[in-house]
Amino acid sequence: MKRVIEIDSNLSLKALVESDAIRMFNIIDTQREYLGEWLPFVQFTNKIEDSKGFVEMAMNNRKIKKDYVYKICLEDRMIGLIGTKEIDLINKNTELGYWLSRDFQNQGIMTKSVQALIQELYEELKLERIQICCAVGNEKSINIPKRLGFKLEGTKRNGEWIGNLQFRDLLVFSKLKSDFD
Numbered sequence: 001m002k003r004v005i006e007i008d009s010n011l012s013l014k015a016l017v018e019s020d021a022i023r024m025f026n027i028i029d030t031q032r033e034y035l036g037e038w039l040p041f042v043q044f045t046n047k048i049e050d051s052k053g054f055v056e057m058a059m060n061n062r063k064i065k066k067d068y069v070y071k072i073c074l075e076d077r078m079i080g081l082i083g084t085k086e087i088d089l090i091n092k093n094t095e096l097g098y099w100l101s102r103d104f105q106n107q108g109i110m111t112k113s114v115q116a117l118i119q120e121l122y123e124e125l126k127l128e129r130i131q132i133c134c135a136v137g138n139e140k141s142i143n144i145p146k147r148l149g150f151k152l153e154g155t156k157r158n159g160e161w162i163g164n165l166q167f168r169d170l171l172v173f174s175k176l177k178s179d180f181d
Contacts, residue, residue: 001068001124007116011109013070013082016058020071023078025051027101034102038138040162058083065089072100072113079104082113084121093129094121098144105140111147118148118175128177133170135160145173149180 005013025048028035036042045051058069069083080100087094096117100110114132121127132150134141146152150173159170 001062001065001120005070005116005120007112010075011112012073012076013113013116014073015062016055016069016071016081018052018055018059020078021051021055022048024055024071024081027078027080031102035099036162038135038141038162038168039099040160070117072098072109074104074109079109080113082110082117087125087127089125091129092125092127093131094127095131095133098141110144114144115148118180122177122180130175132173133159134173135162135168135170137168142171145175148175150175151179 003015007013025045028042028045028051032042041054045054058067061067062069065087067084067087069081071078072080072082080098082096082098085095085097096114098110098114118130121130130150132145133156134145136155153172153174156170156172158167160168162168
């Protein structure tokens with residue numbers, strides 16, 4: 001997998017490096033309430049060391065080809081993350097996860113980022129199926145797979161424990177390579 005995926009002249013996906021932990025933590029910390037409504041990891045990201053640990057894990061997983069996490073960069077500034085969750089090379093599938101700073105939403109950035117990453121996954125890893133799970137009610141996230149032609153497969157009941165101490169149902173979307181061609 002490429003370390004840099006160029007989307008357009010201003011937007012790119014770049015593999016995480018150690019120094020990204022500070023910027024990542026600052027985004028999460030300053031938008032804790034906003035991001036924490038939908039993302040379970042926010043409640044466990046309380047100090048910079050937590051972000052450093054995540055970046056280190058992401059870098060190690062990239063080395064062993066287990067997962068690929070990218071920072072979303074607008075003019076070389078990190079504004080969010082996107083990546084795979086547990087690539088299964090035997091069954092040729094993975095799940096995508098993503099988040100974007102509140103300040104950069106509603107500009108098509110995440111749609112372009114997801115599209116670029118799935119293209120890379122189909123081409124480089126020859127995956128057959130990519131899945132995206134979105135919390136019921138998170139319309140901004142739900143609109144991404146819908147826009148990109150993913151099929152709604154169903155609901156994973158109580159599929160995720162969110163920081164506000166409740167379970168959320170997840171909508172499960174998938175896209176097959178044949179849907180992409």
